[in-house]
Amino acid sequence: QKEVEQDPGPLSVPEGAIVSLxxxxxxxxxxxxxxxxxxxxxxxxxLMYTYSSxxxxxxRFTAQVDKSSKYISLFIRDSQPSDSAxxxxxxxxxxxxxxxxxxxxxxxxxxx
Amino acid sequence: NAGVTQTxxxxxxxxxxxxxxxxxxxxxxxxxxxxxxxxxMGLKLIYYSVGAGITDKGEVPxxxxxxxxxxxxxxxxxxxxxxxxxxVYFCASSxxxxxxxxxxxxxxxxx
Numbered sequence: 001q002k003e004v005e006q007d008p009g010p011l012s013v014p015e016g017a018i019v020s021l022x023x024x025x026x027x028x029x030x031x032x033x034x035x036x037x038x039x040x041x042x043x044x045x046x047l048m049y050t051y052s053s054x055x056x057x058x059x060r061f062t063a064q065v066d067k068s069s070k071y072i073s074l075f076i077r078d079s080q081p082s083d084s085a086x087x088x089x090x091x092x093x094x095x096x097x098x099x100x101x102x103x104x105x106x107x108x109x110x111x112x
Numbered sequence: 113n114a115g116v117t118q119t120x121x122x123x124x125x126x127x128x129x130x131x132x133x134x135x136x137x138x139x140x141x142x143x144x145x146x147x148x149x150x151x152x153m154g155l156k157l158i159y160y161s162v163g164a165g166i167t168d169k170g171e172v173p174x175x176x177x178x179x180x181x182x183x184x185x186x187x188x189x190x191x192x193x194x195x196x197x198x199x200v201y202f203c204a205s206s207x208x209x210x211x212x213x214x215x216x217x218x219x220x221x222x223x
Contacts, residue, residue: 004154006154008152032210034210034211041217042216042217043116043202043204043214043215043216043217044155044202044212044214045213045214046210046211046212049210049211051210088154088155092210099157099160099170100155100157100212102154102155102156103154104152104153104154105152105154
């Protein structure tokens with residue numbers, strides 16, 4: 001079983017839709033949860049991070065963590081064509097400083 | 113402030129050749145990383161460094177070597193290139209435990 005599983009998509013939605021991106025993980029030692037966004041032919045950039053169960057909002061983006069189910073989600077409200085990118089979840093344990101385990105990435109296209 | 117820079121952007125190697133991928137950061141970060149990204153496979157950690165003179169293996173280190181003589185530079189060496197090393201290589205650096213800053217990547221083809 002992979003440590004982090006992410007539905008690769010691709011996902012295609014109309015502009016204005018609510019997008020849900022999801023990852024599951026197997027290691028309960030994971031404590032830090034991040035979402036990175038990667039535009040085509042660019043390096044990933046950090047979008048959001050959290051280290052506790054519950055929701056964290058930042059503008060149109062909400063990161064949700066359920067540690068009991070080992071499930072993390074990223075919601076995008078009022079999606080825009082500029083949100084079209086690959087979204088990668090990344091997780092690390094409390095002891096492995098800086099060593100992130102990435103999901104496979106979900107390719108999202110928002111069409112006008 | 114350039115962030116993380118990588119050279120070259122593209123390279124084609126023949127099987128058995130060697131090359132060095134360069135990575136430099138100007139943010140004074142202690143932590144640096146090399147990843148490879150294959151289609152649909154996410155990012156796999158090759159090597160990482162917690163400071164000058166200290167390096168350690170990641171998930172997929174075979175066929176690669178690194179050195180870290182300064183805080184700024186973290187080159188990745190490919191010896192005896194193989195087709196399985198065809199990939200996009202990303203260098204990253206970090207100060208915190210969650211935010212890594214990535215370079216633009218090097219696209220390598222081994223034929």
